[in-house]
Amino acid sequence: MKASGGIKHEILRWLRISDEPTVKVYRGYVHEQKVVVFGHVLRRSPMPRQKYRQNFWVNSLSLLRLFMMRPVSGATVKVNGIQKDVRFTTEKDGFFRLEWTSDEPVAPGWHPVKVDLITENLGPEKPVATGEGEVYCSYSTQxxxxxxxxxxxxxxxxxxxxxxxxxxxxxxxxxxxxxxxxxxxxxxxxxxxxxxxxxxxxxxxxxxxxxxxxxxxxxxxxxxxxxxxxxxxxxxxxxxxxxxxxxxxxxxxxxxxxxxxxxxxxxxxxxxxxxxxxxxxxxxxxxxxxxxxxxxxxxxxxxxxxxxxxxxxxxxxxxxxxxxxxxxxxxxxxxxxxxxxxxxxxxxxx
The missing domain is CATH 3.40.50 (Rossmann fold)
Incomplete structure (x- = not known):
């Protein structure tokens, strides 16, 4: 069993695919002080591409890697760094959507945000994984x-x-x-x-x-x-x-x-x-x-x-x-x- 697991790990490493829990946080937005953040919890996901060259096999493999994801349903995520207890249980495809109203006015522009994957055993103070993203508060434009x-x-x-x-x-x-x-x-x-x-x-x-x-x-x-x-x-x-x-x-x-x-x-x-x-x-x-x-x-x-x-x-x-x-x-x-x-x-x- 160890040999099989070792081979599997080496193949994933060669493909640059992480087999660790990952919180993927996408760009969210702010409207009327309500912050909206969304993303996925994954137990397998491709690592970011580092080099770009025009090669059929490299491009094909890089594209196919993007679909070698395994989402996690029923996982609990929590907003990191705010006093409010804002959490969400991921849907069947691992998707989550977190919403909360900021106590302070949010300035226009981009703001960093973090989301923790937590478990009842470890507690929210020891997240299993943390994902980082951004939220955008629009300017007062027409x-x-x-x-x-x-x-x-x-x-x-x-x-x-x-x-x-x-x-x-x-x-x-x-x-x-x-x-x-x-x-x-x-x-x-x-x-x-x-x-x-x-x-x-x-x-x-x-x-x-x-x-x-x-x-x-x-x-x-x-x-x-x-x-x-x-x-x-x-x-x-x-x-x-x-x-x-x-x-x-x-x-x-x-x-x-x-x-x-x-x-x-x-x-x-x-x-x-x-x-x-x-x-x-x-x-x-x-x-x-x-x-x-x-x-x-x-x-x-x-x-x-x-x-x-x-x-x-x-x-x-x-x-x-x-x-x-x-x-x-x-x-x-x-x-x-x-x-x-x-x-x-x-x-x-x-």
């Missing part, structure tokens, strides 16, 4: 932005599962490409009605799984996308790799609703594409929140979906909300200038 990820700013081929899997296996977070001018557009939107010292908040809501959190975060940081909060889909196991990005989209609708309800004073802009269900979801959101959503952007990616998408675009416009169904981000930038979202002086009209 706008907030909700953006999809795949095929909205990250070229992903979501409409073709074979191509999507191929690009994920052969590329990495450093070699993947954003669409032309999309970074410029998002940077302009981050300053819409404000400036770089008090940027608008971004919420990246995707059907991609939490397995890809570090991958997506690394891509966004490398390409200078605006900092934001990531709200992804339920974690998948290794046997489900081929289903990546194919989650039920009703949960995406619910995640966006939660954001809109948390920030009722903000006007939101929705950004998505026509490869999956963004047009349908965004049309429903406009119908439910007509006074809160001020514009919708949909990237034209999948030709077979153009007629269907145009029907949703017509519904959004009929509801009194501007909608830009565009092929290139330069077109979306010009639209943002025309409706006053961004400064015209920063945009070249063609």
């Amino acid at each position: 706008y907030g932005f909700v953006s999809d990820i795949d095929d909205t700013f990250l070229i992903s081929h979501s409409a073709n599962l074979r191509k999507r899997i191929h690009v994920m296996l052969t590329e990495n977070a450093h070699s993947r490409d954003p669409f032309d001018d999309v970074v410029k557009h998002y940077q302009l939107l981050a300053r819409a009605g404000t400036d770089a010292s008090a940027p608008n908040p971004f919420f990246y809501v995707s059907s991609s799984e939490w397995n890809l959190y570090d991958y997506i975060l690394t891509f966004c940081e490398k390409n200078d996308m605006p900092d934001g909060i990531y709200l992804l889909s339920q974690i998948k196991r290794f046997r489900e790799v081929w289903k990546t990005g194919q989650n039920k989209h009703v949960t995406k609708f619910a995640r966006i609703v939660r954001v809109l309800e948390a920030f009722p004073e903000m006007k939101f802009v929705l950004l998505g594409d026509d490869t999956q269900e963004d047009p349908n979801i965004y049309t429903s959101l406009v119908q439910h929140f007509p006074n809160q959503i001020c514009c919708v952007y949909l990237r034209r990616v999948h030709k077979e979906n153009e007629a269907r998408t145009q029907g949703f675009v017509d519904q959004i416009v009929a509801g009194g909300v501007p909608c830009c169904y565009f092929k290139d981000s330069a077109e979306a930038i010009r639209h943002s200038a025309r409706i006053g979202l961004v400064e015209k002086s920063e945009v070249k009209e063609e």
Whole structure:
């Protein structure tokens, strides 16, 4: 038995996979002094990638490692470093969501947060593991932005599962490409009605799984996308790799609703594409929140979906909300200038 355990440990070490309890804390947010933190408890998880090189086998293995996770259900987590006893028992997939109201006003910007995994035997003073993350308290800005990820700013081929899997296996977070001018557009939107010292908040809501959190975060940081909060889909196991990005989209609708309800004073802009269900979801959101959503952007990616998408675009416009169904981000930038979202002086009209 020891030999078997030793071999297993060596294989995991070679794969750079931790077999120790891990608390994975994602970026959370603050609204009206209520702090929201979420994450996963895992008993097996991949270690962060350290080097990036363009090699098929290295990239494939690195991607597959992200799905070699084993979540822990029924585990107790507790917020570290605050007097309130804020705890949560993890769900079936190891997910937790902690919420509490801060006794002191929270300043705008990013703030560190820690979450402990505790047991009744050791007590909260001796956590089994501790995870670190951040929460974002938005500035008092007029706008907030909700953006999809795949095929909205990250070229992903979501409409073709074979191509999507191929690009994920052969590329990495450093070699993947954003669409032309999309970074410029998002940077302009981050300053819409404000400036770089008090940027608008971004919420990246995707059907991609939490397995890809570090991958997506690394891509966004490398390409200078605006900092934001990531709200992804339920974690998948290794046997489900081929289903990546194919989650039920009703949960995406619910995640966006939660954001809109948390920030009722903000006007939101929705950004998505026509490869999956963004047009349908965004049309429903406009119908439910007509006074809160001020514009919708949909990237034209999948030709077979153009007629269907145009029907949703017509519904959004009929509801009194501007909608830009565009092929290139330069077109979306010009639209943002025309409706006053961004400064015209920063945009070249063609």
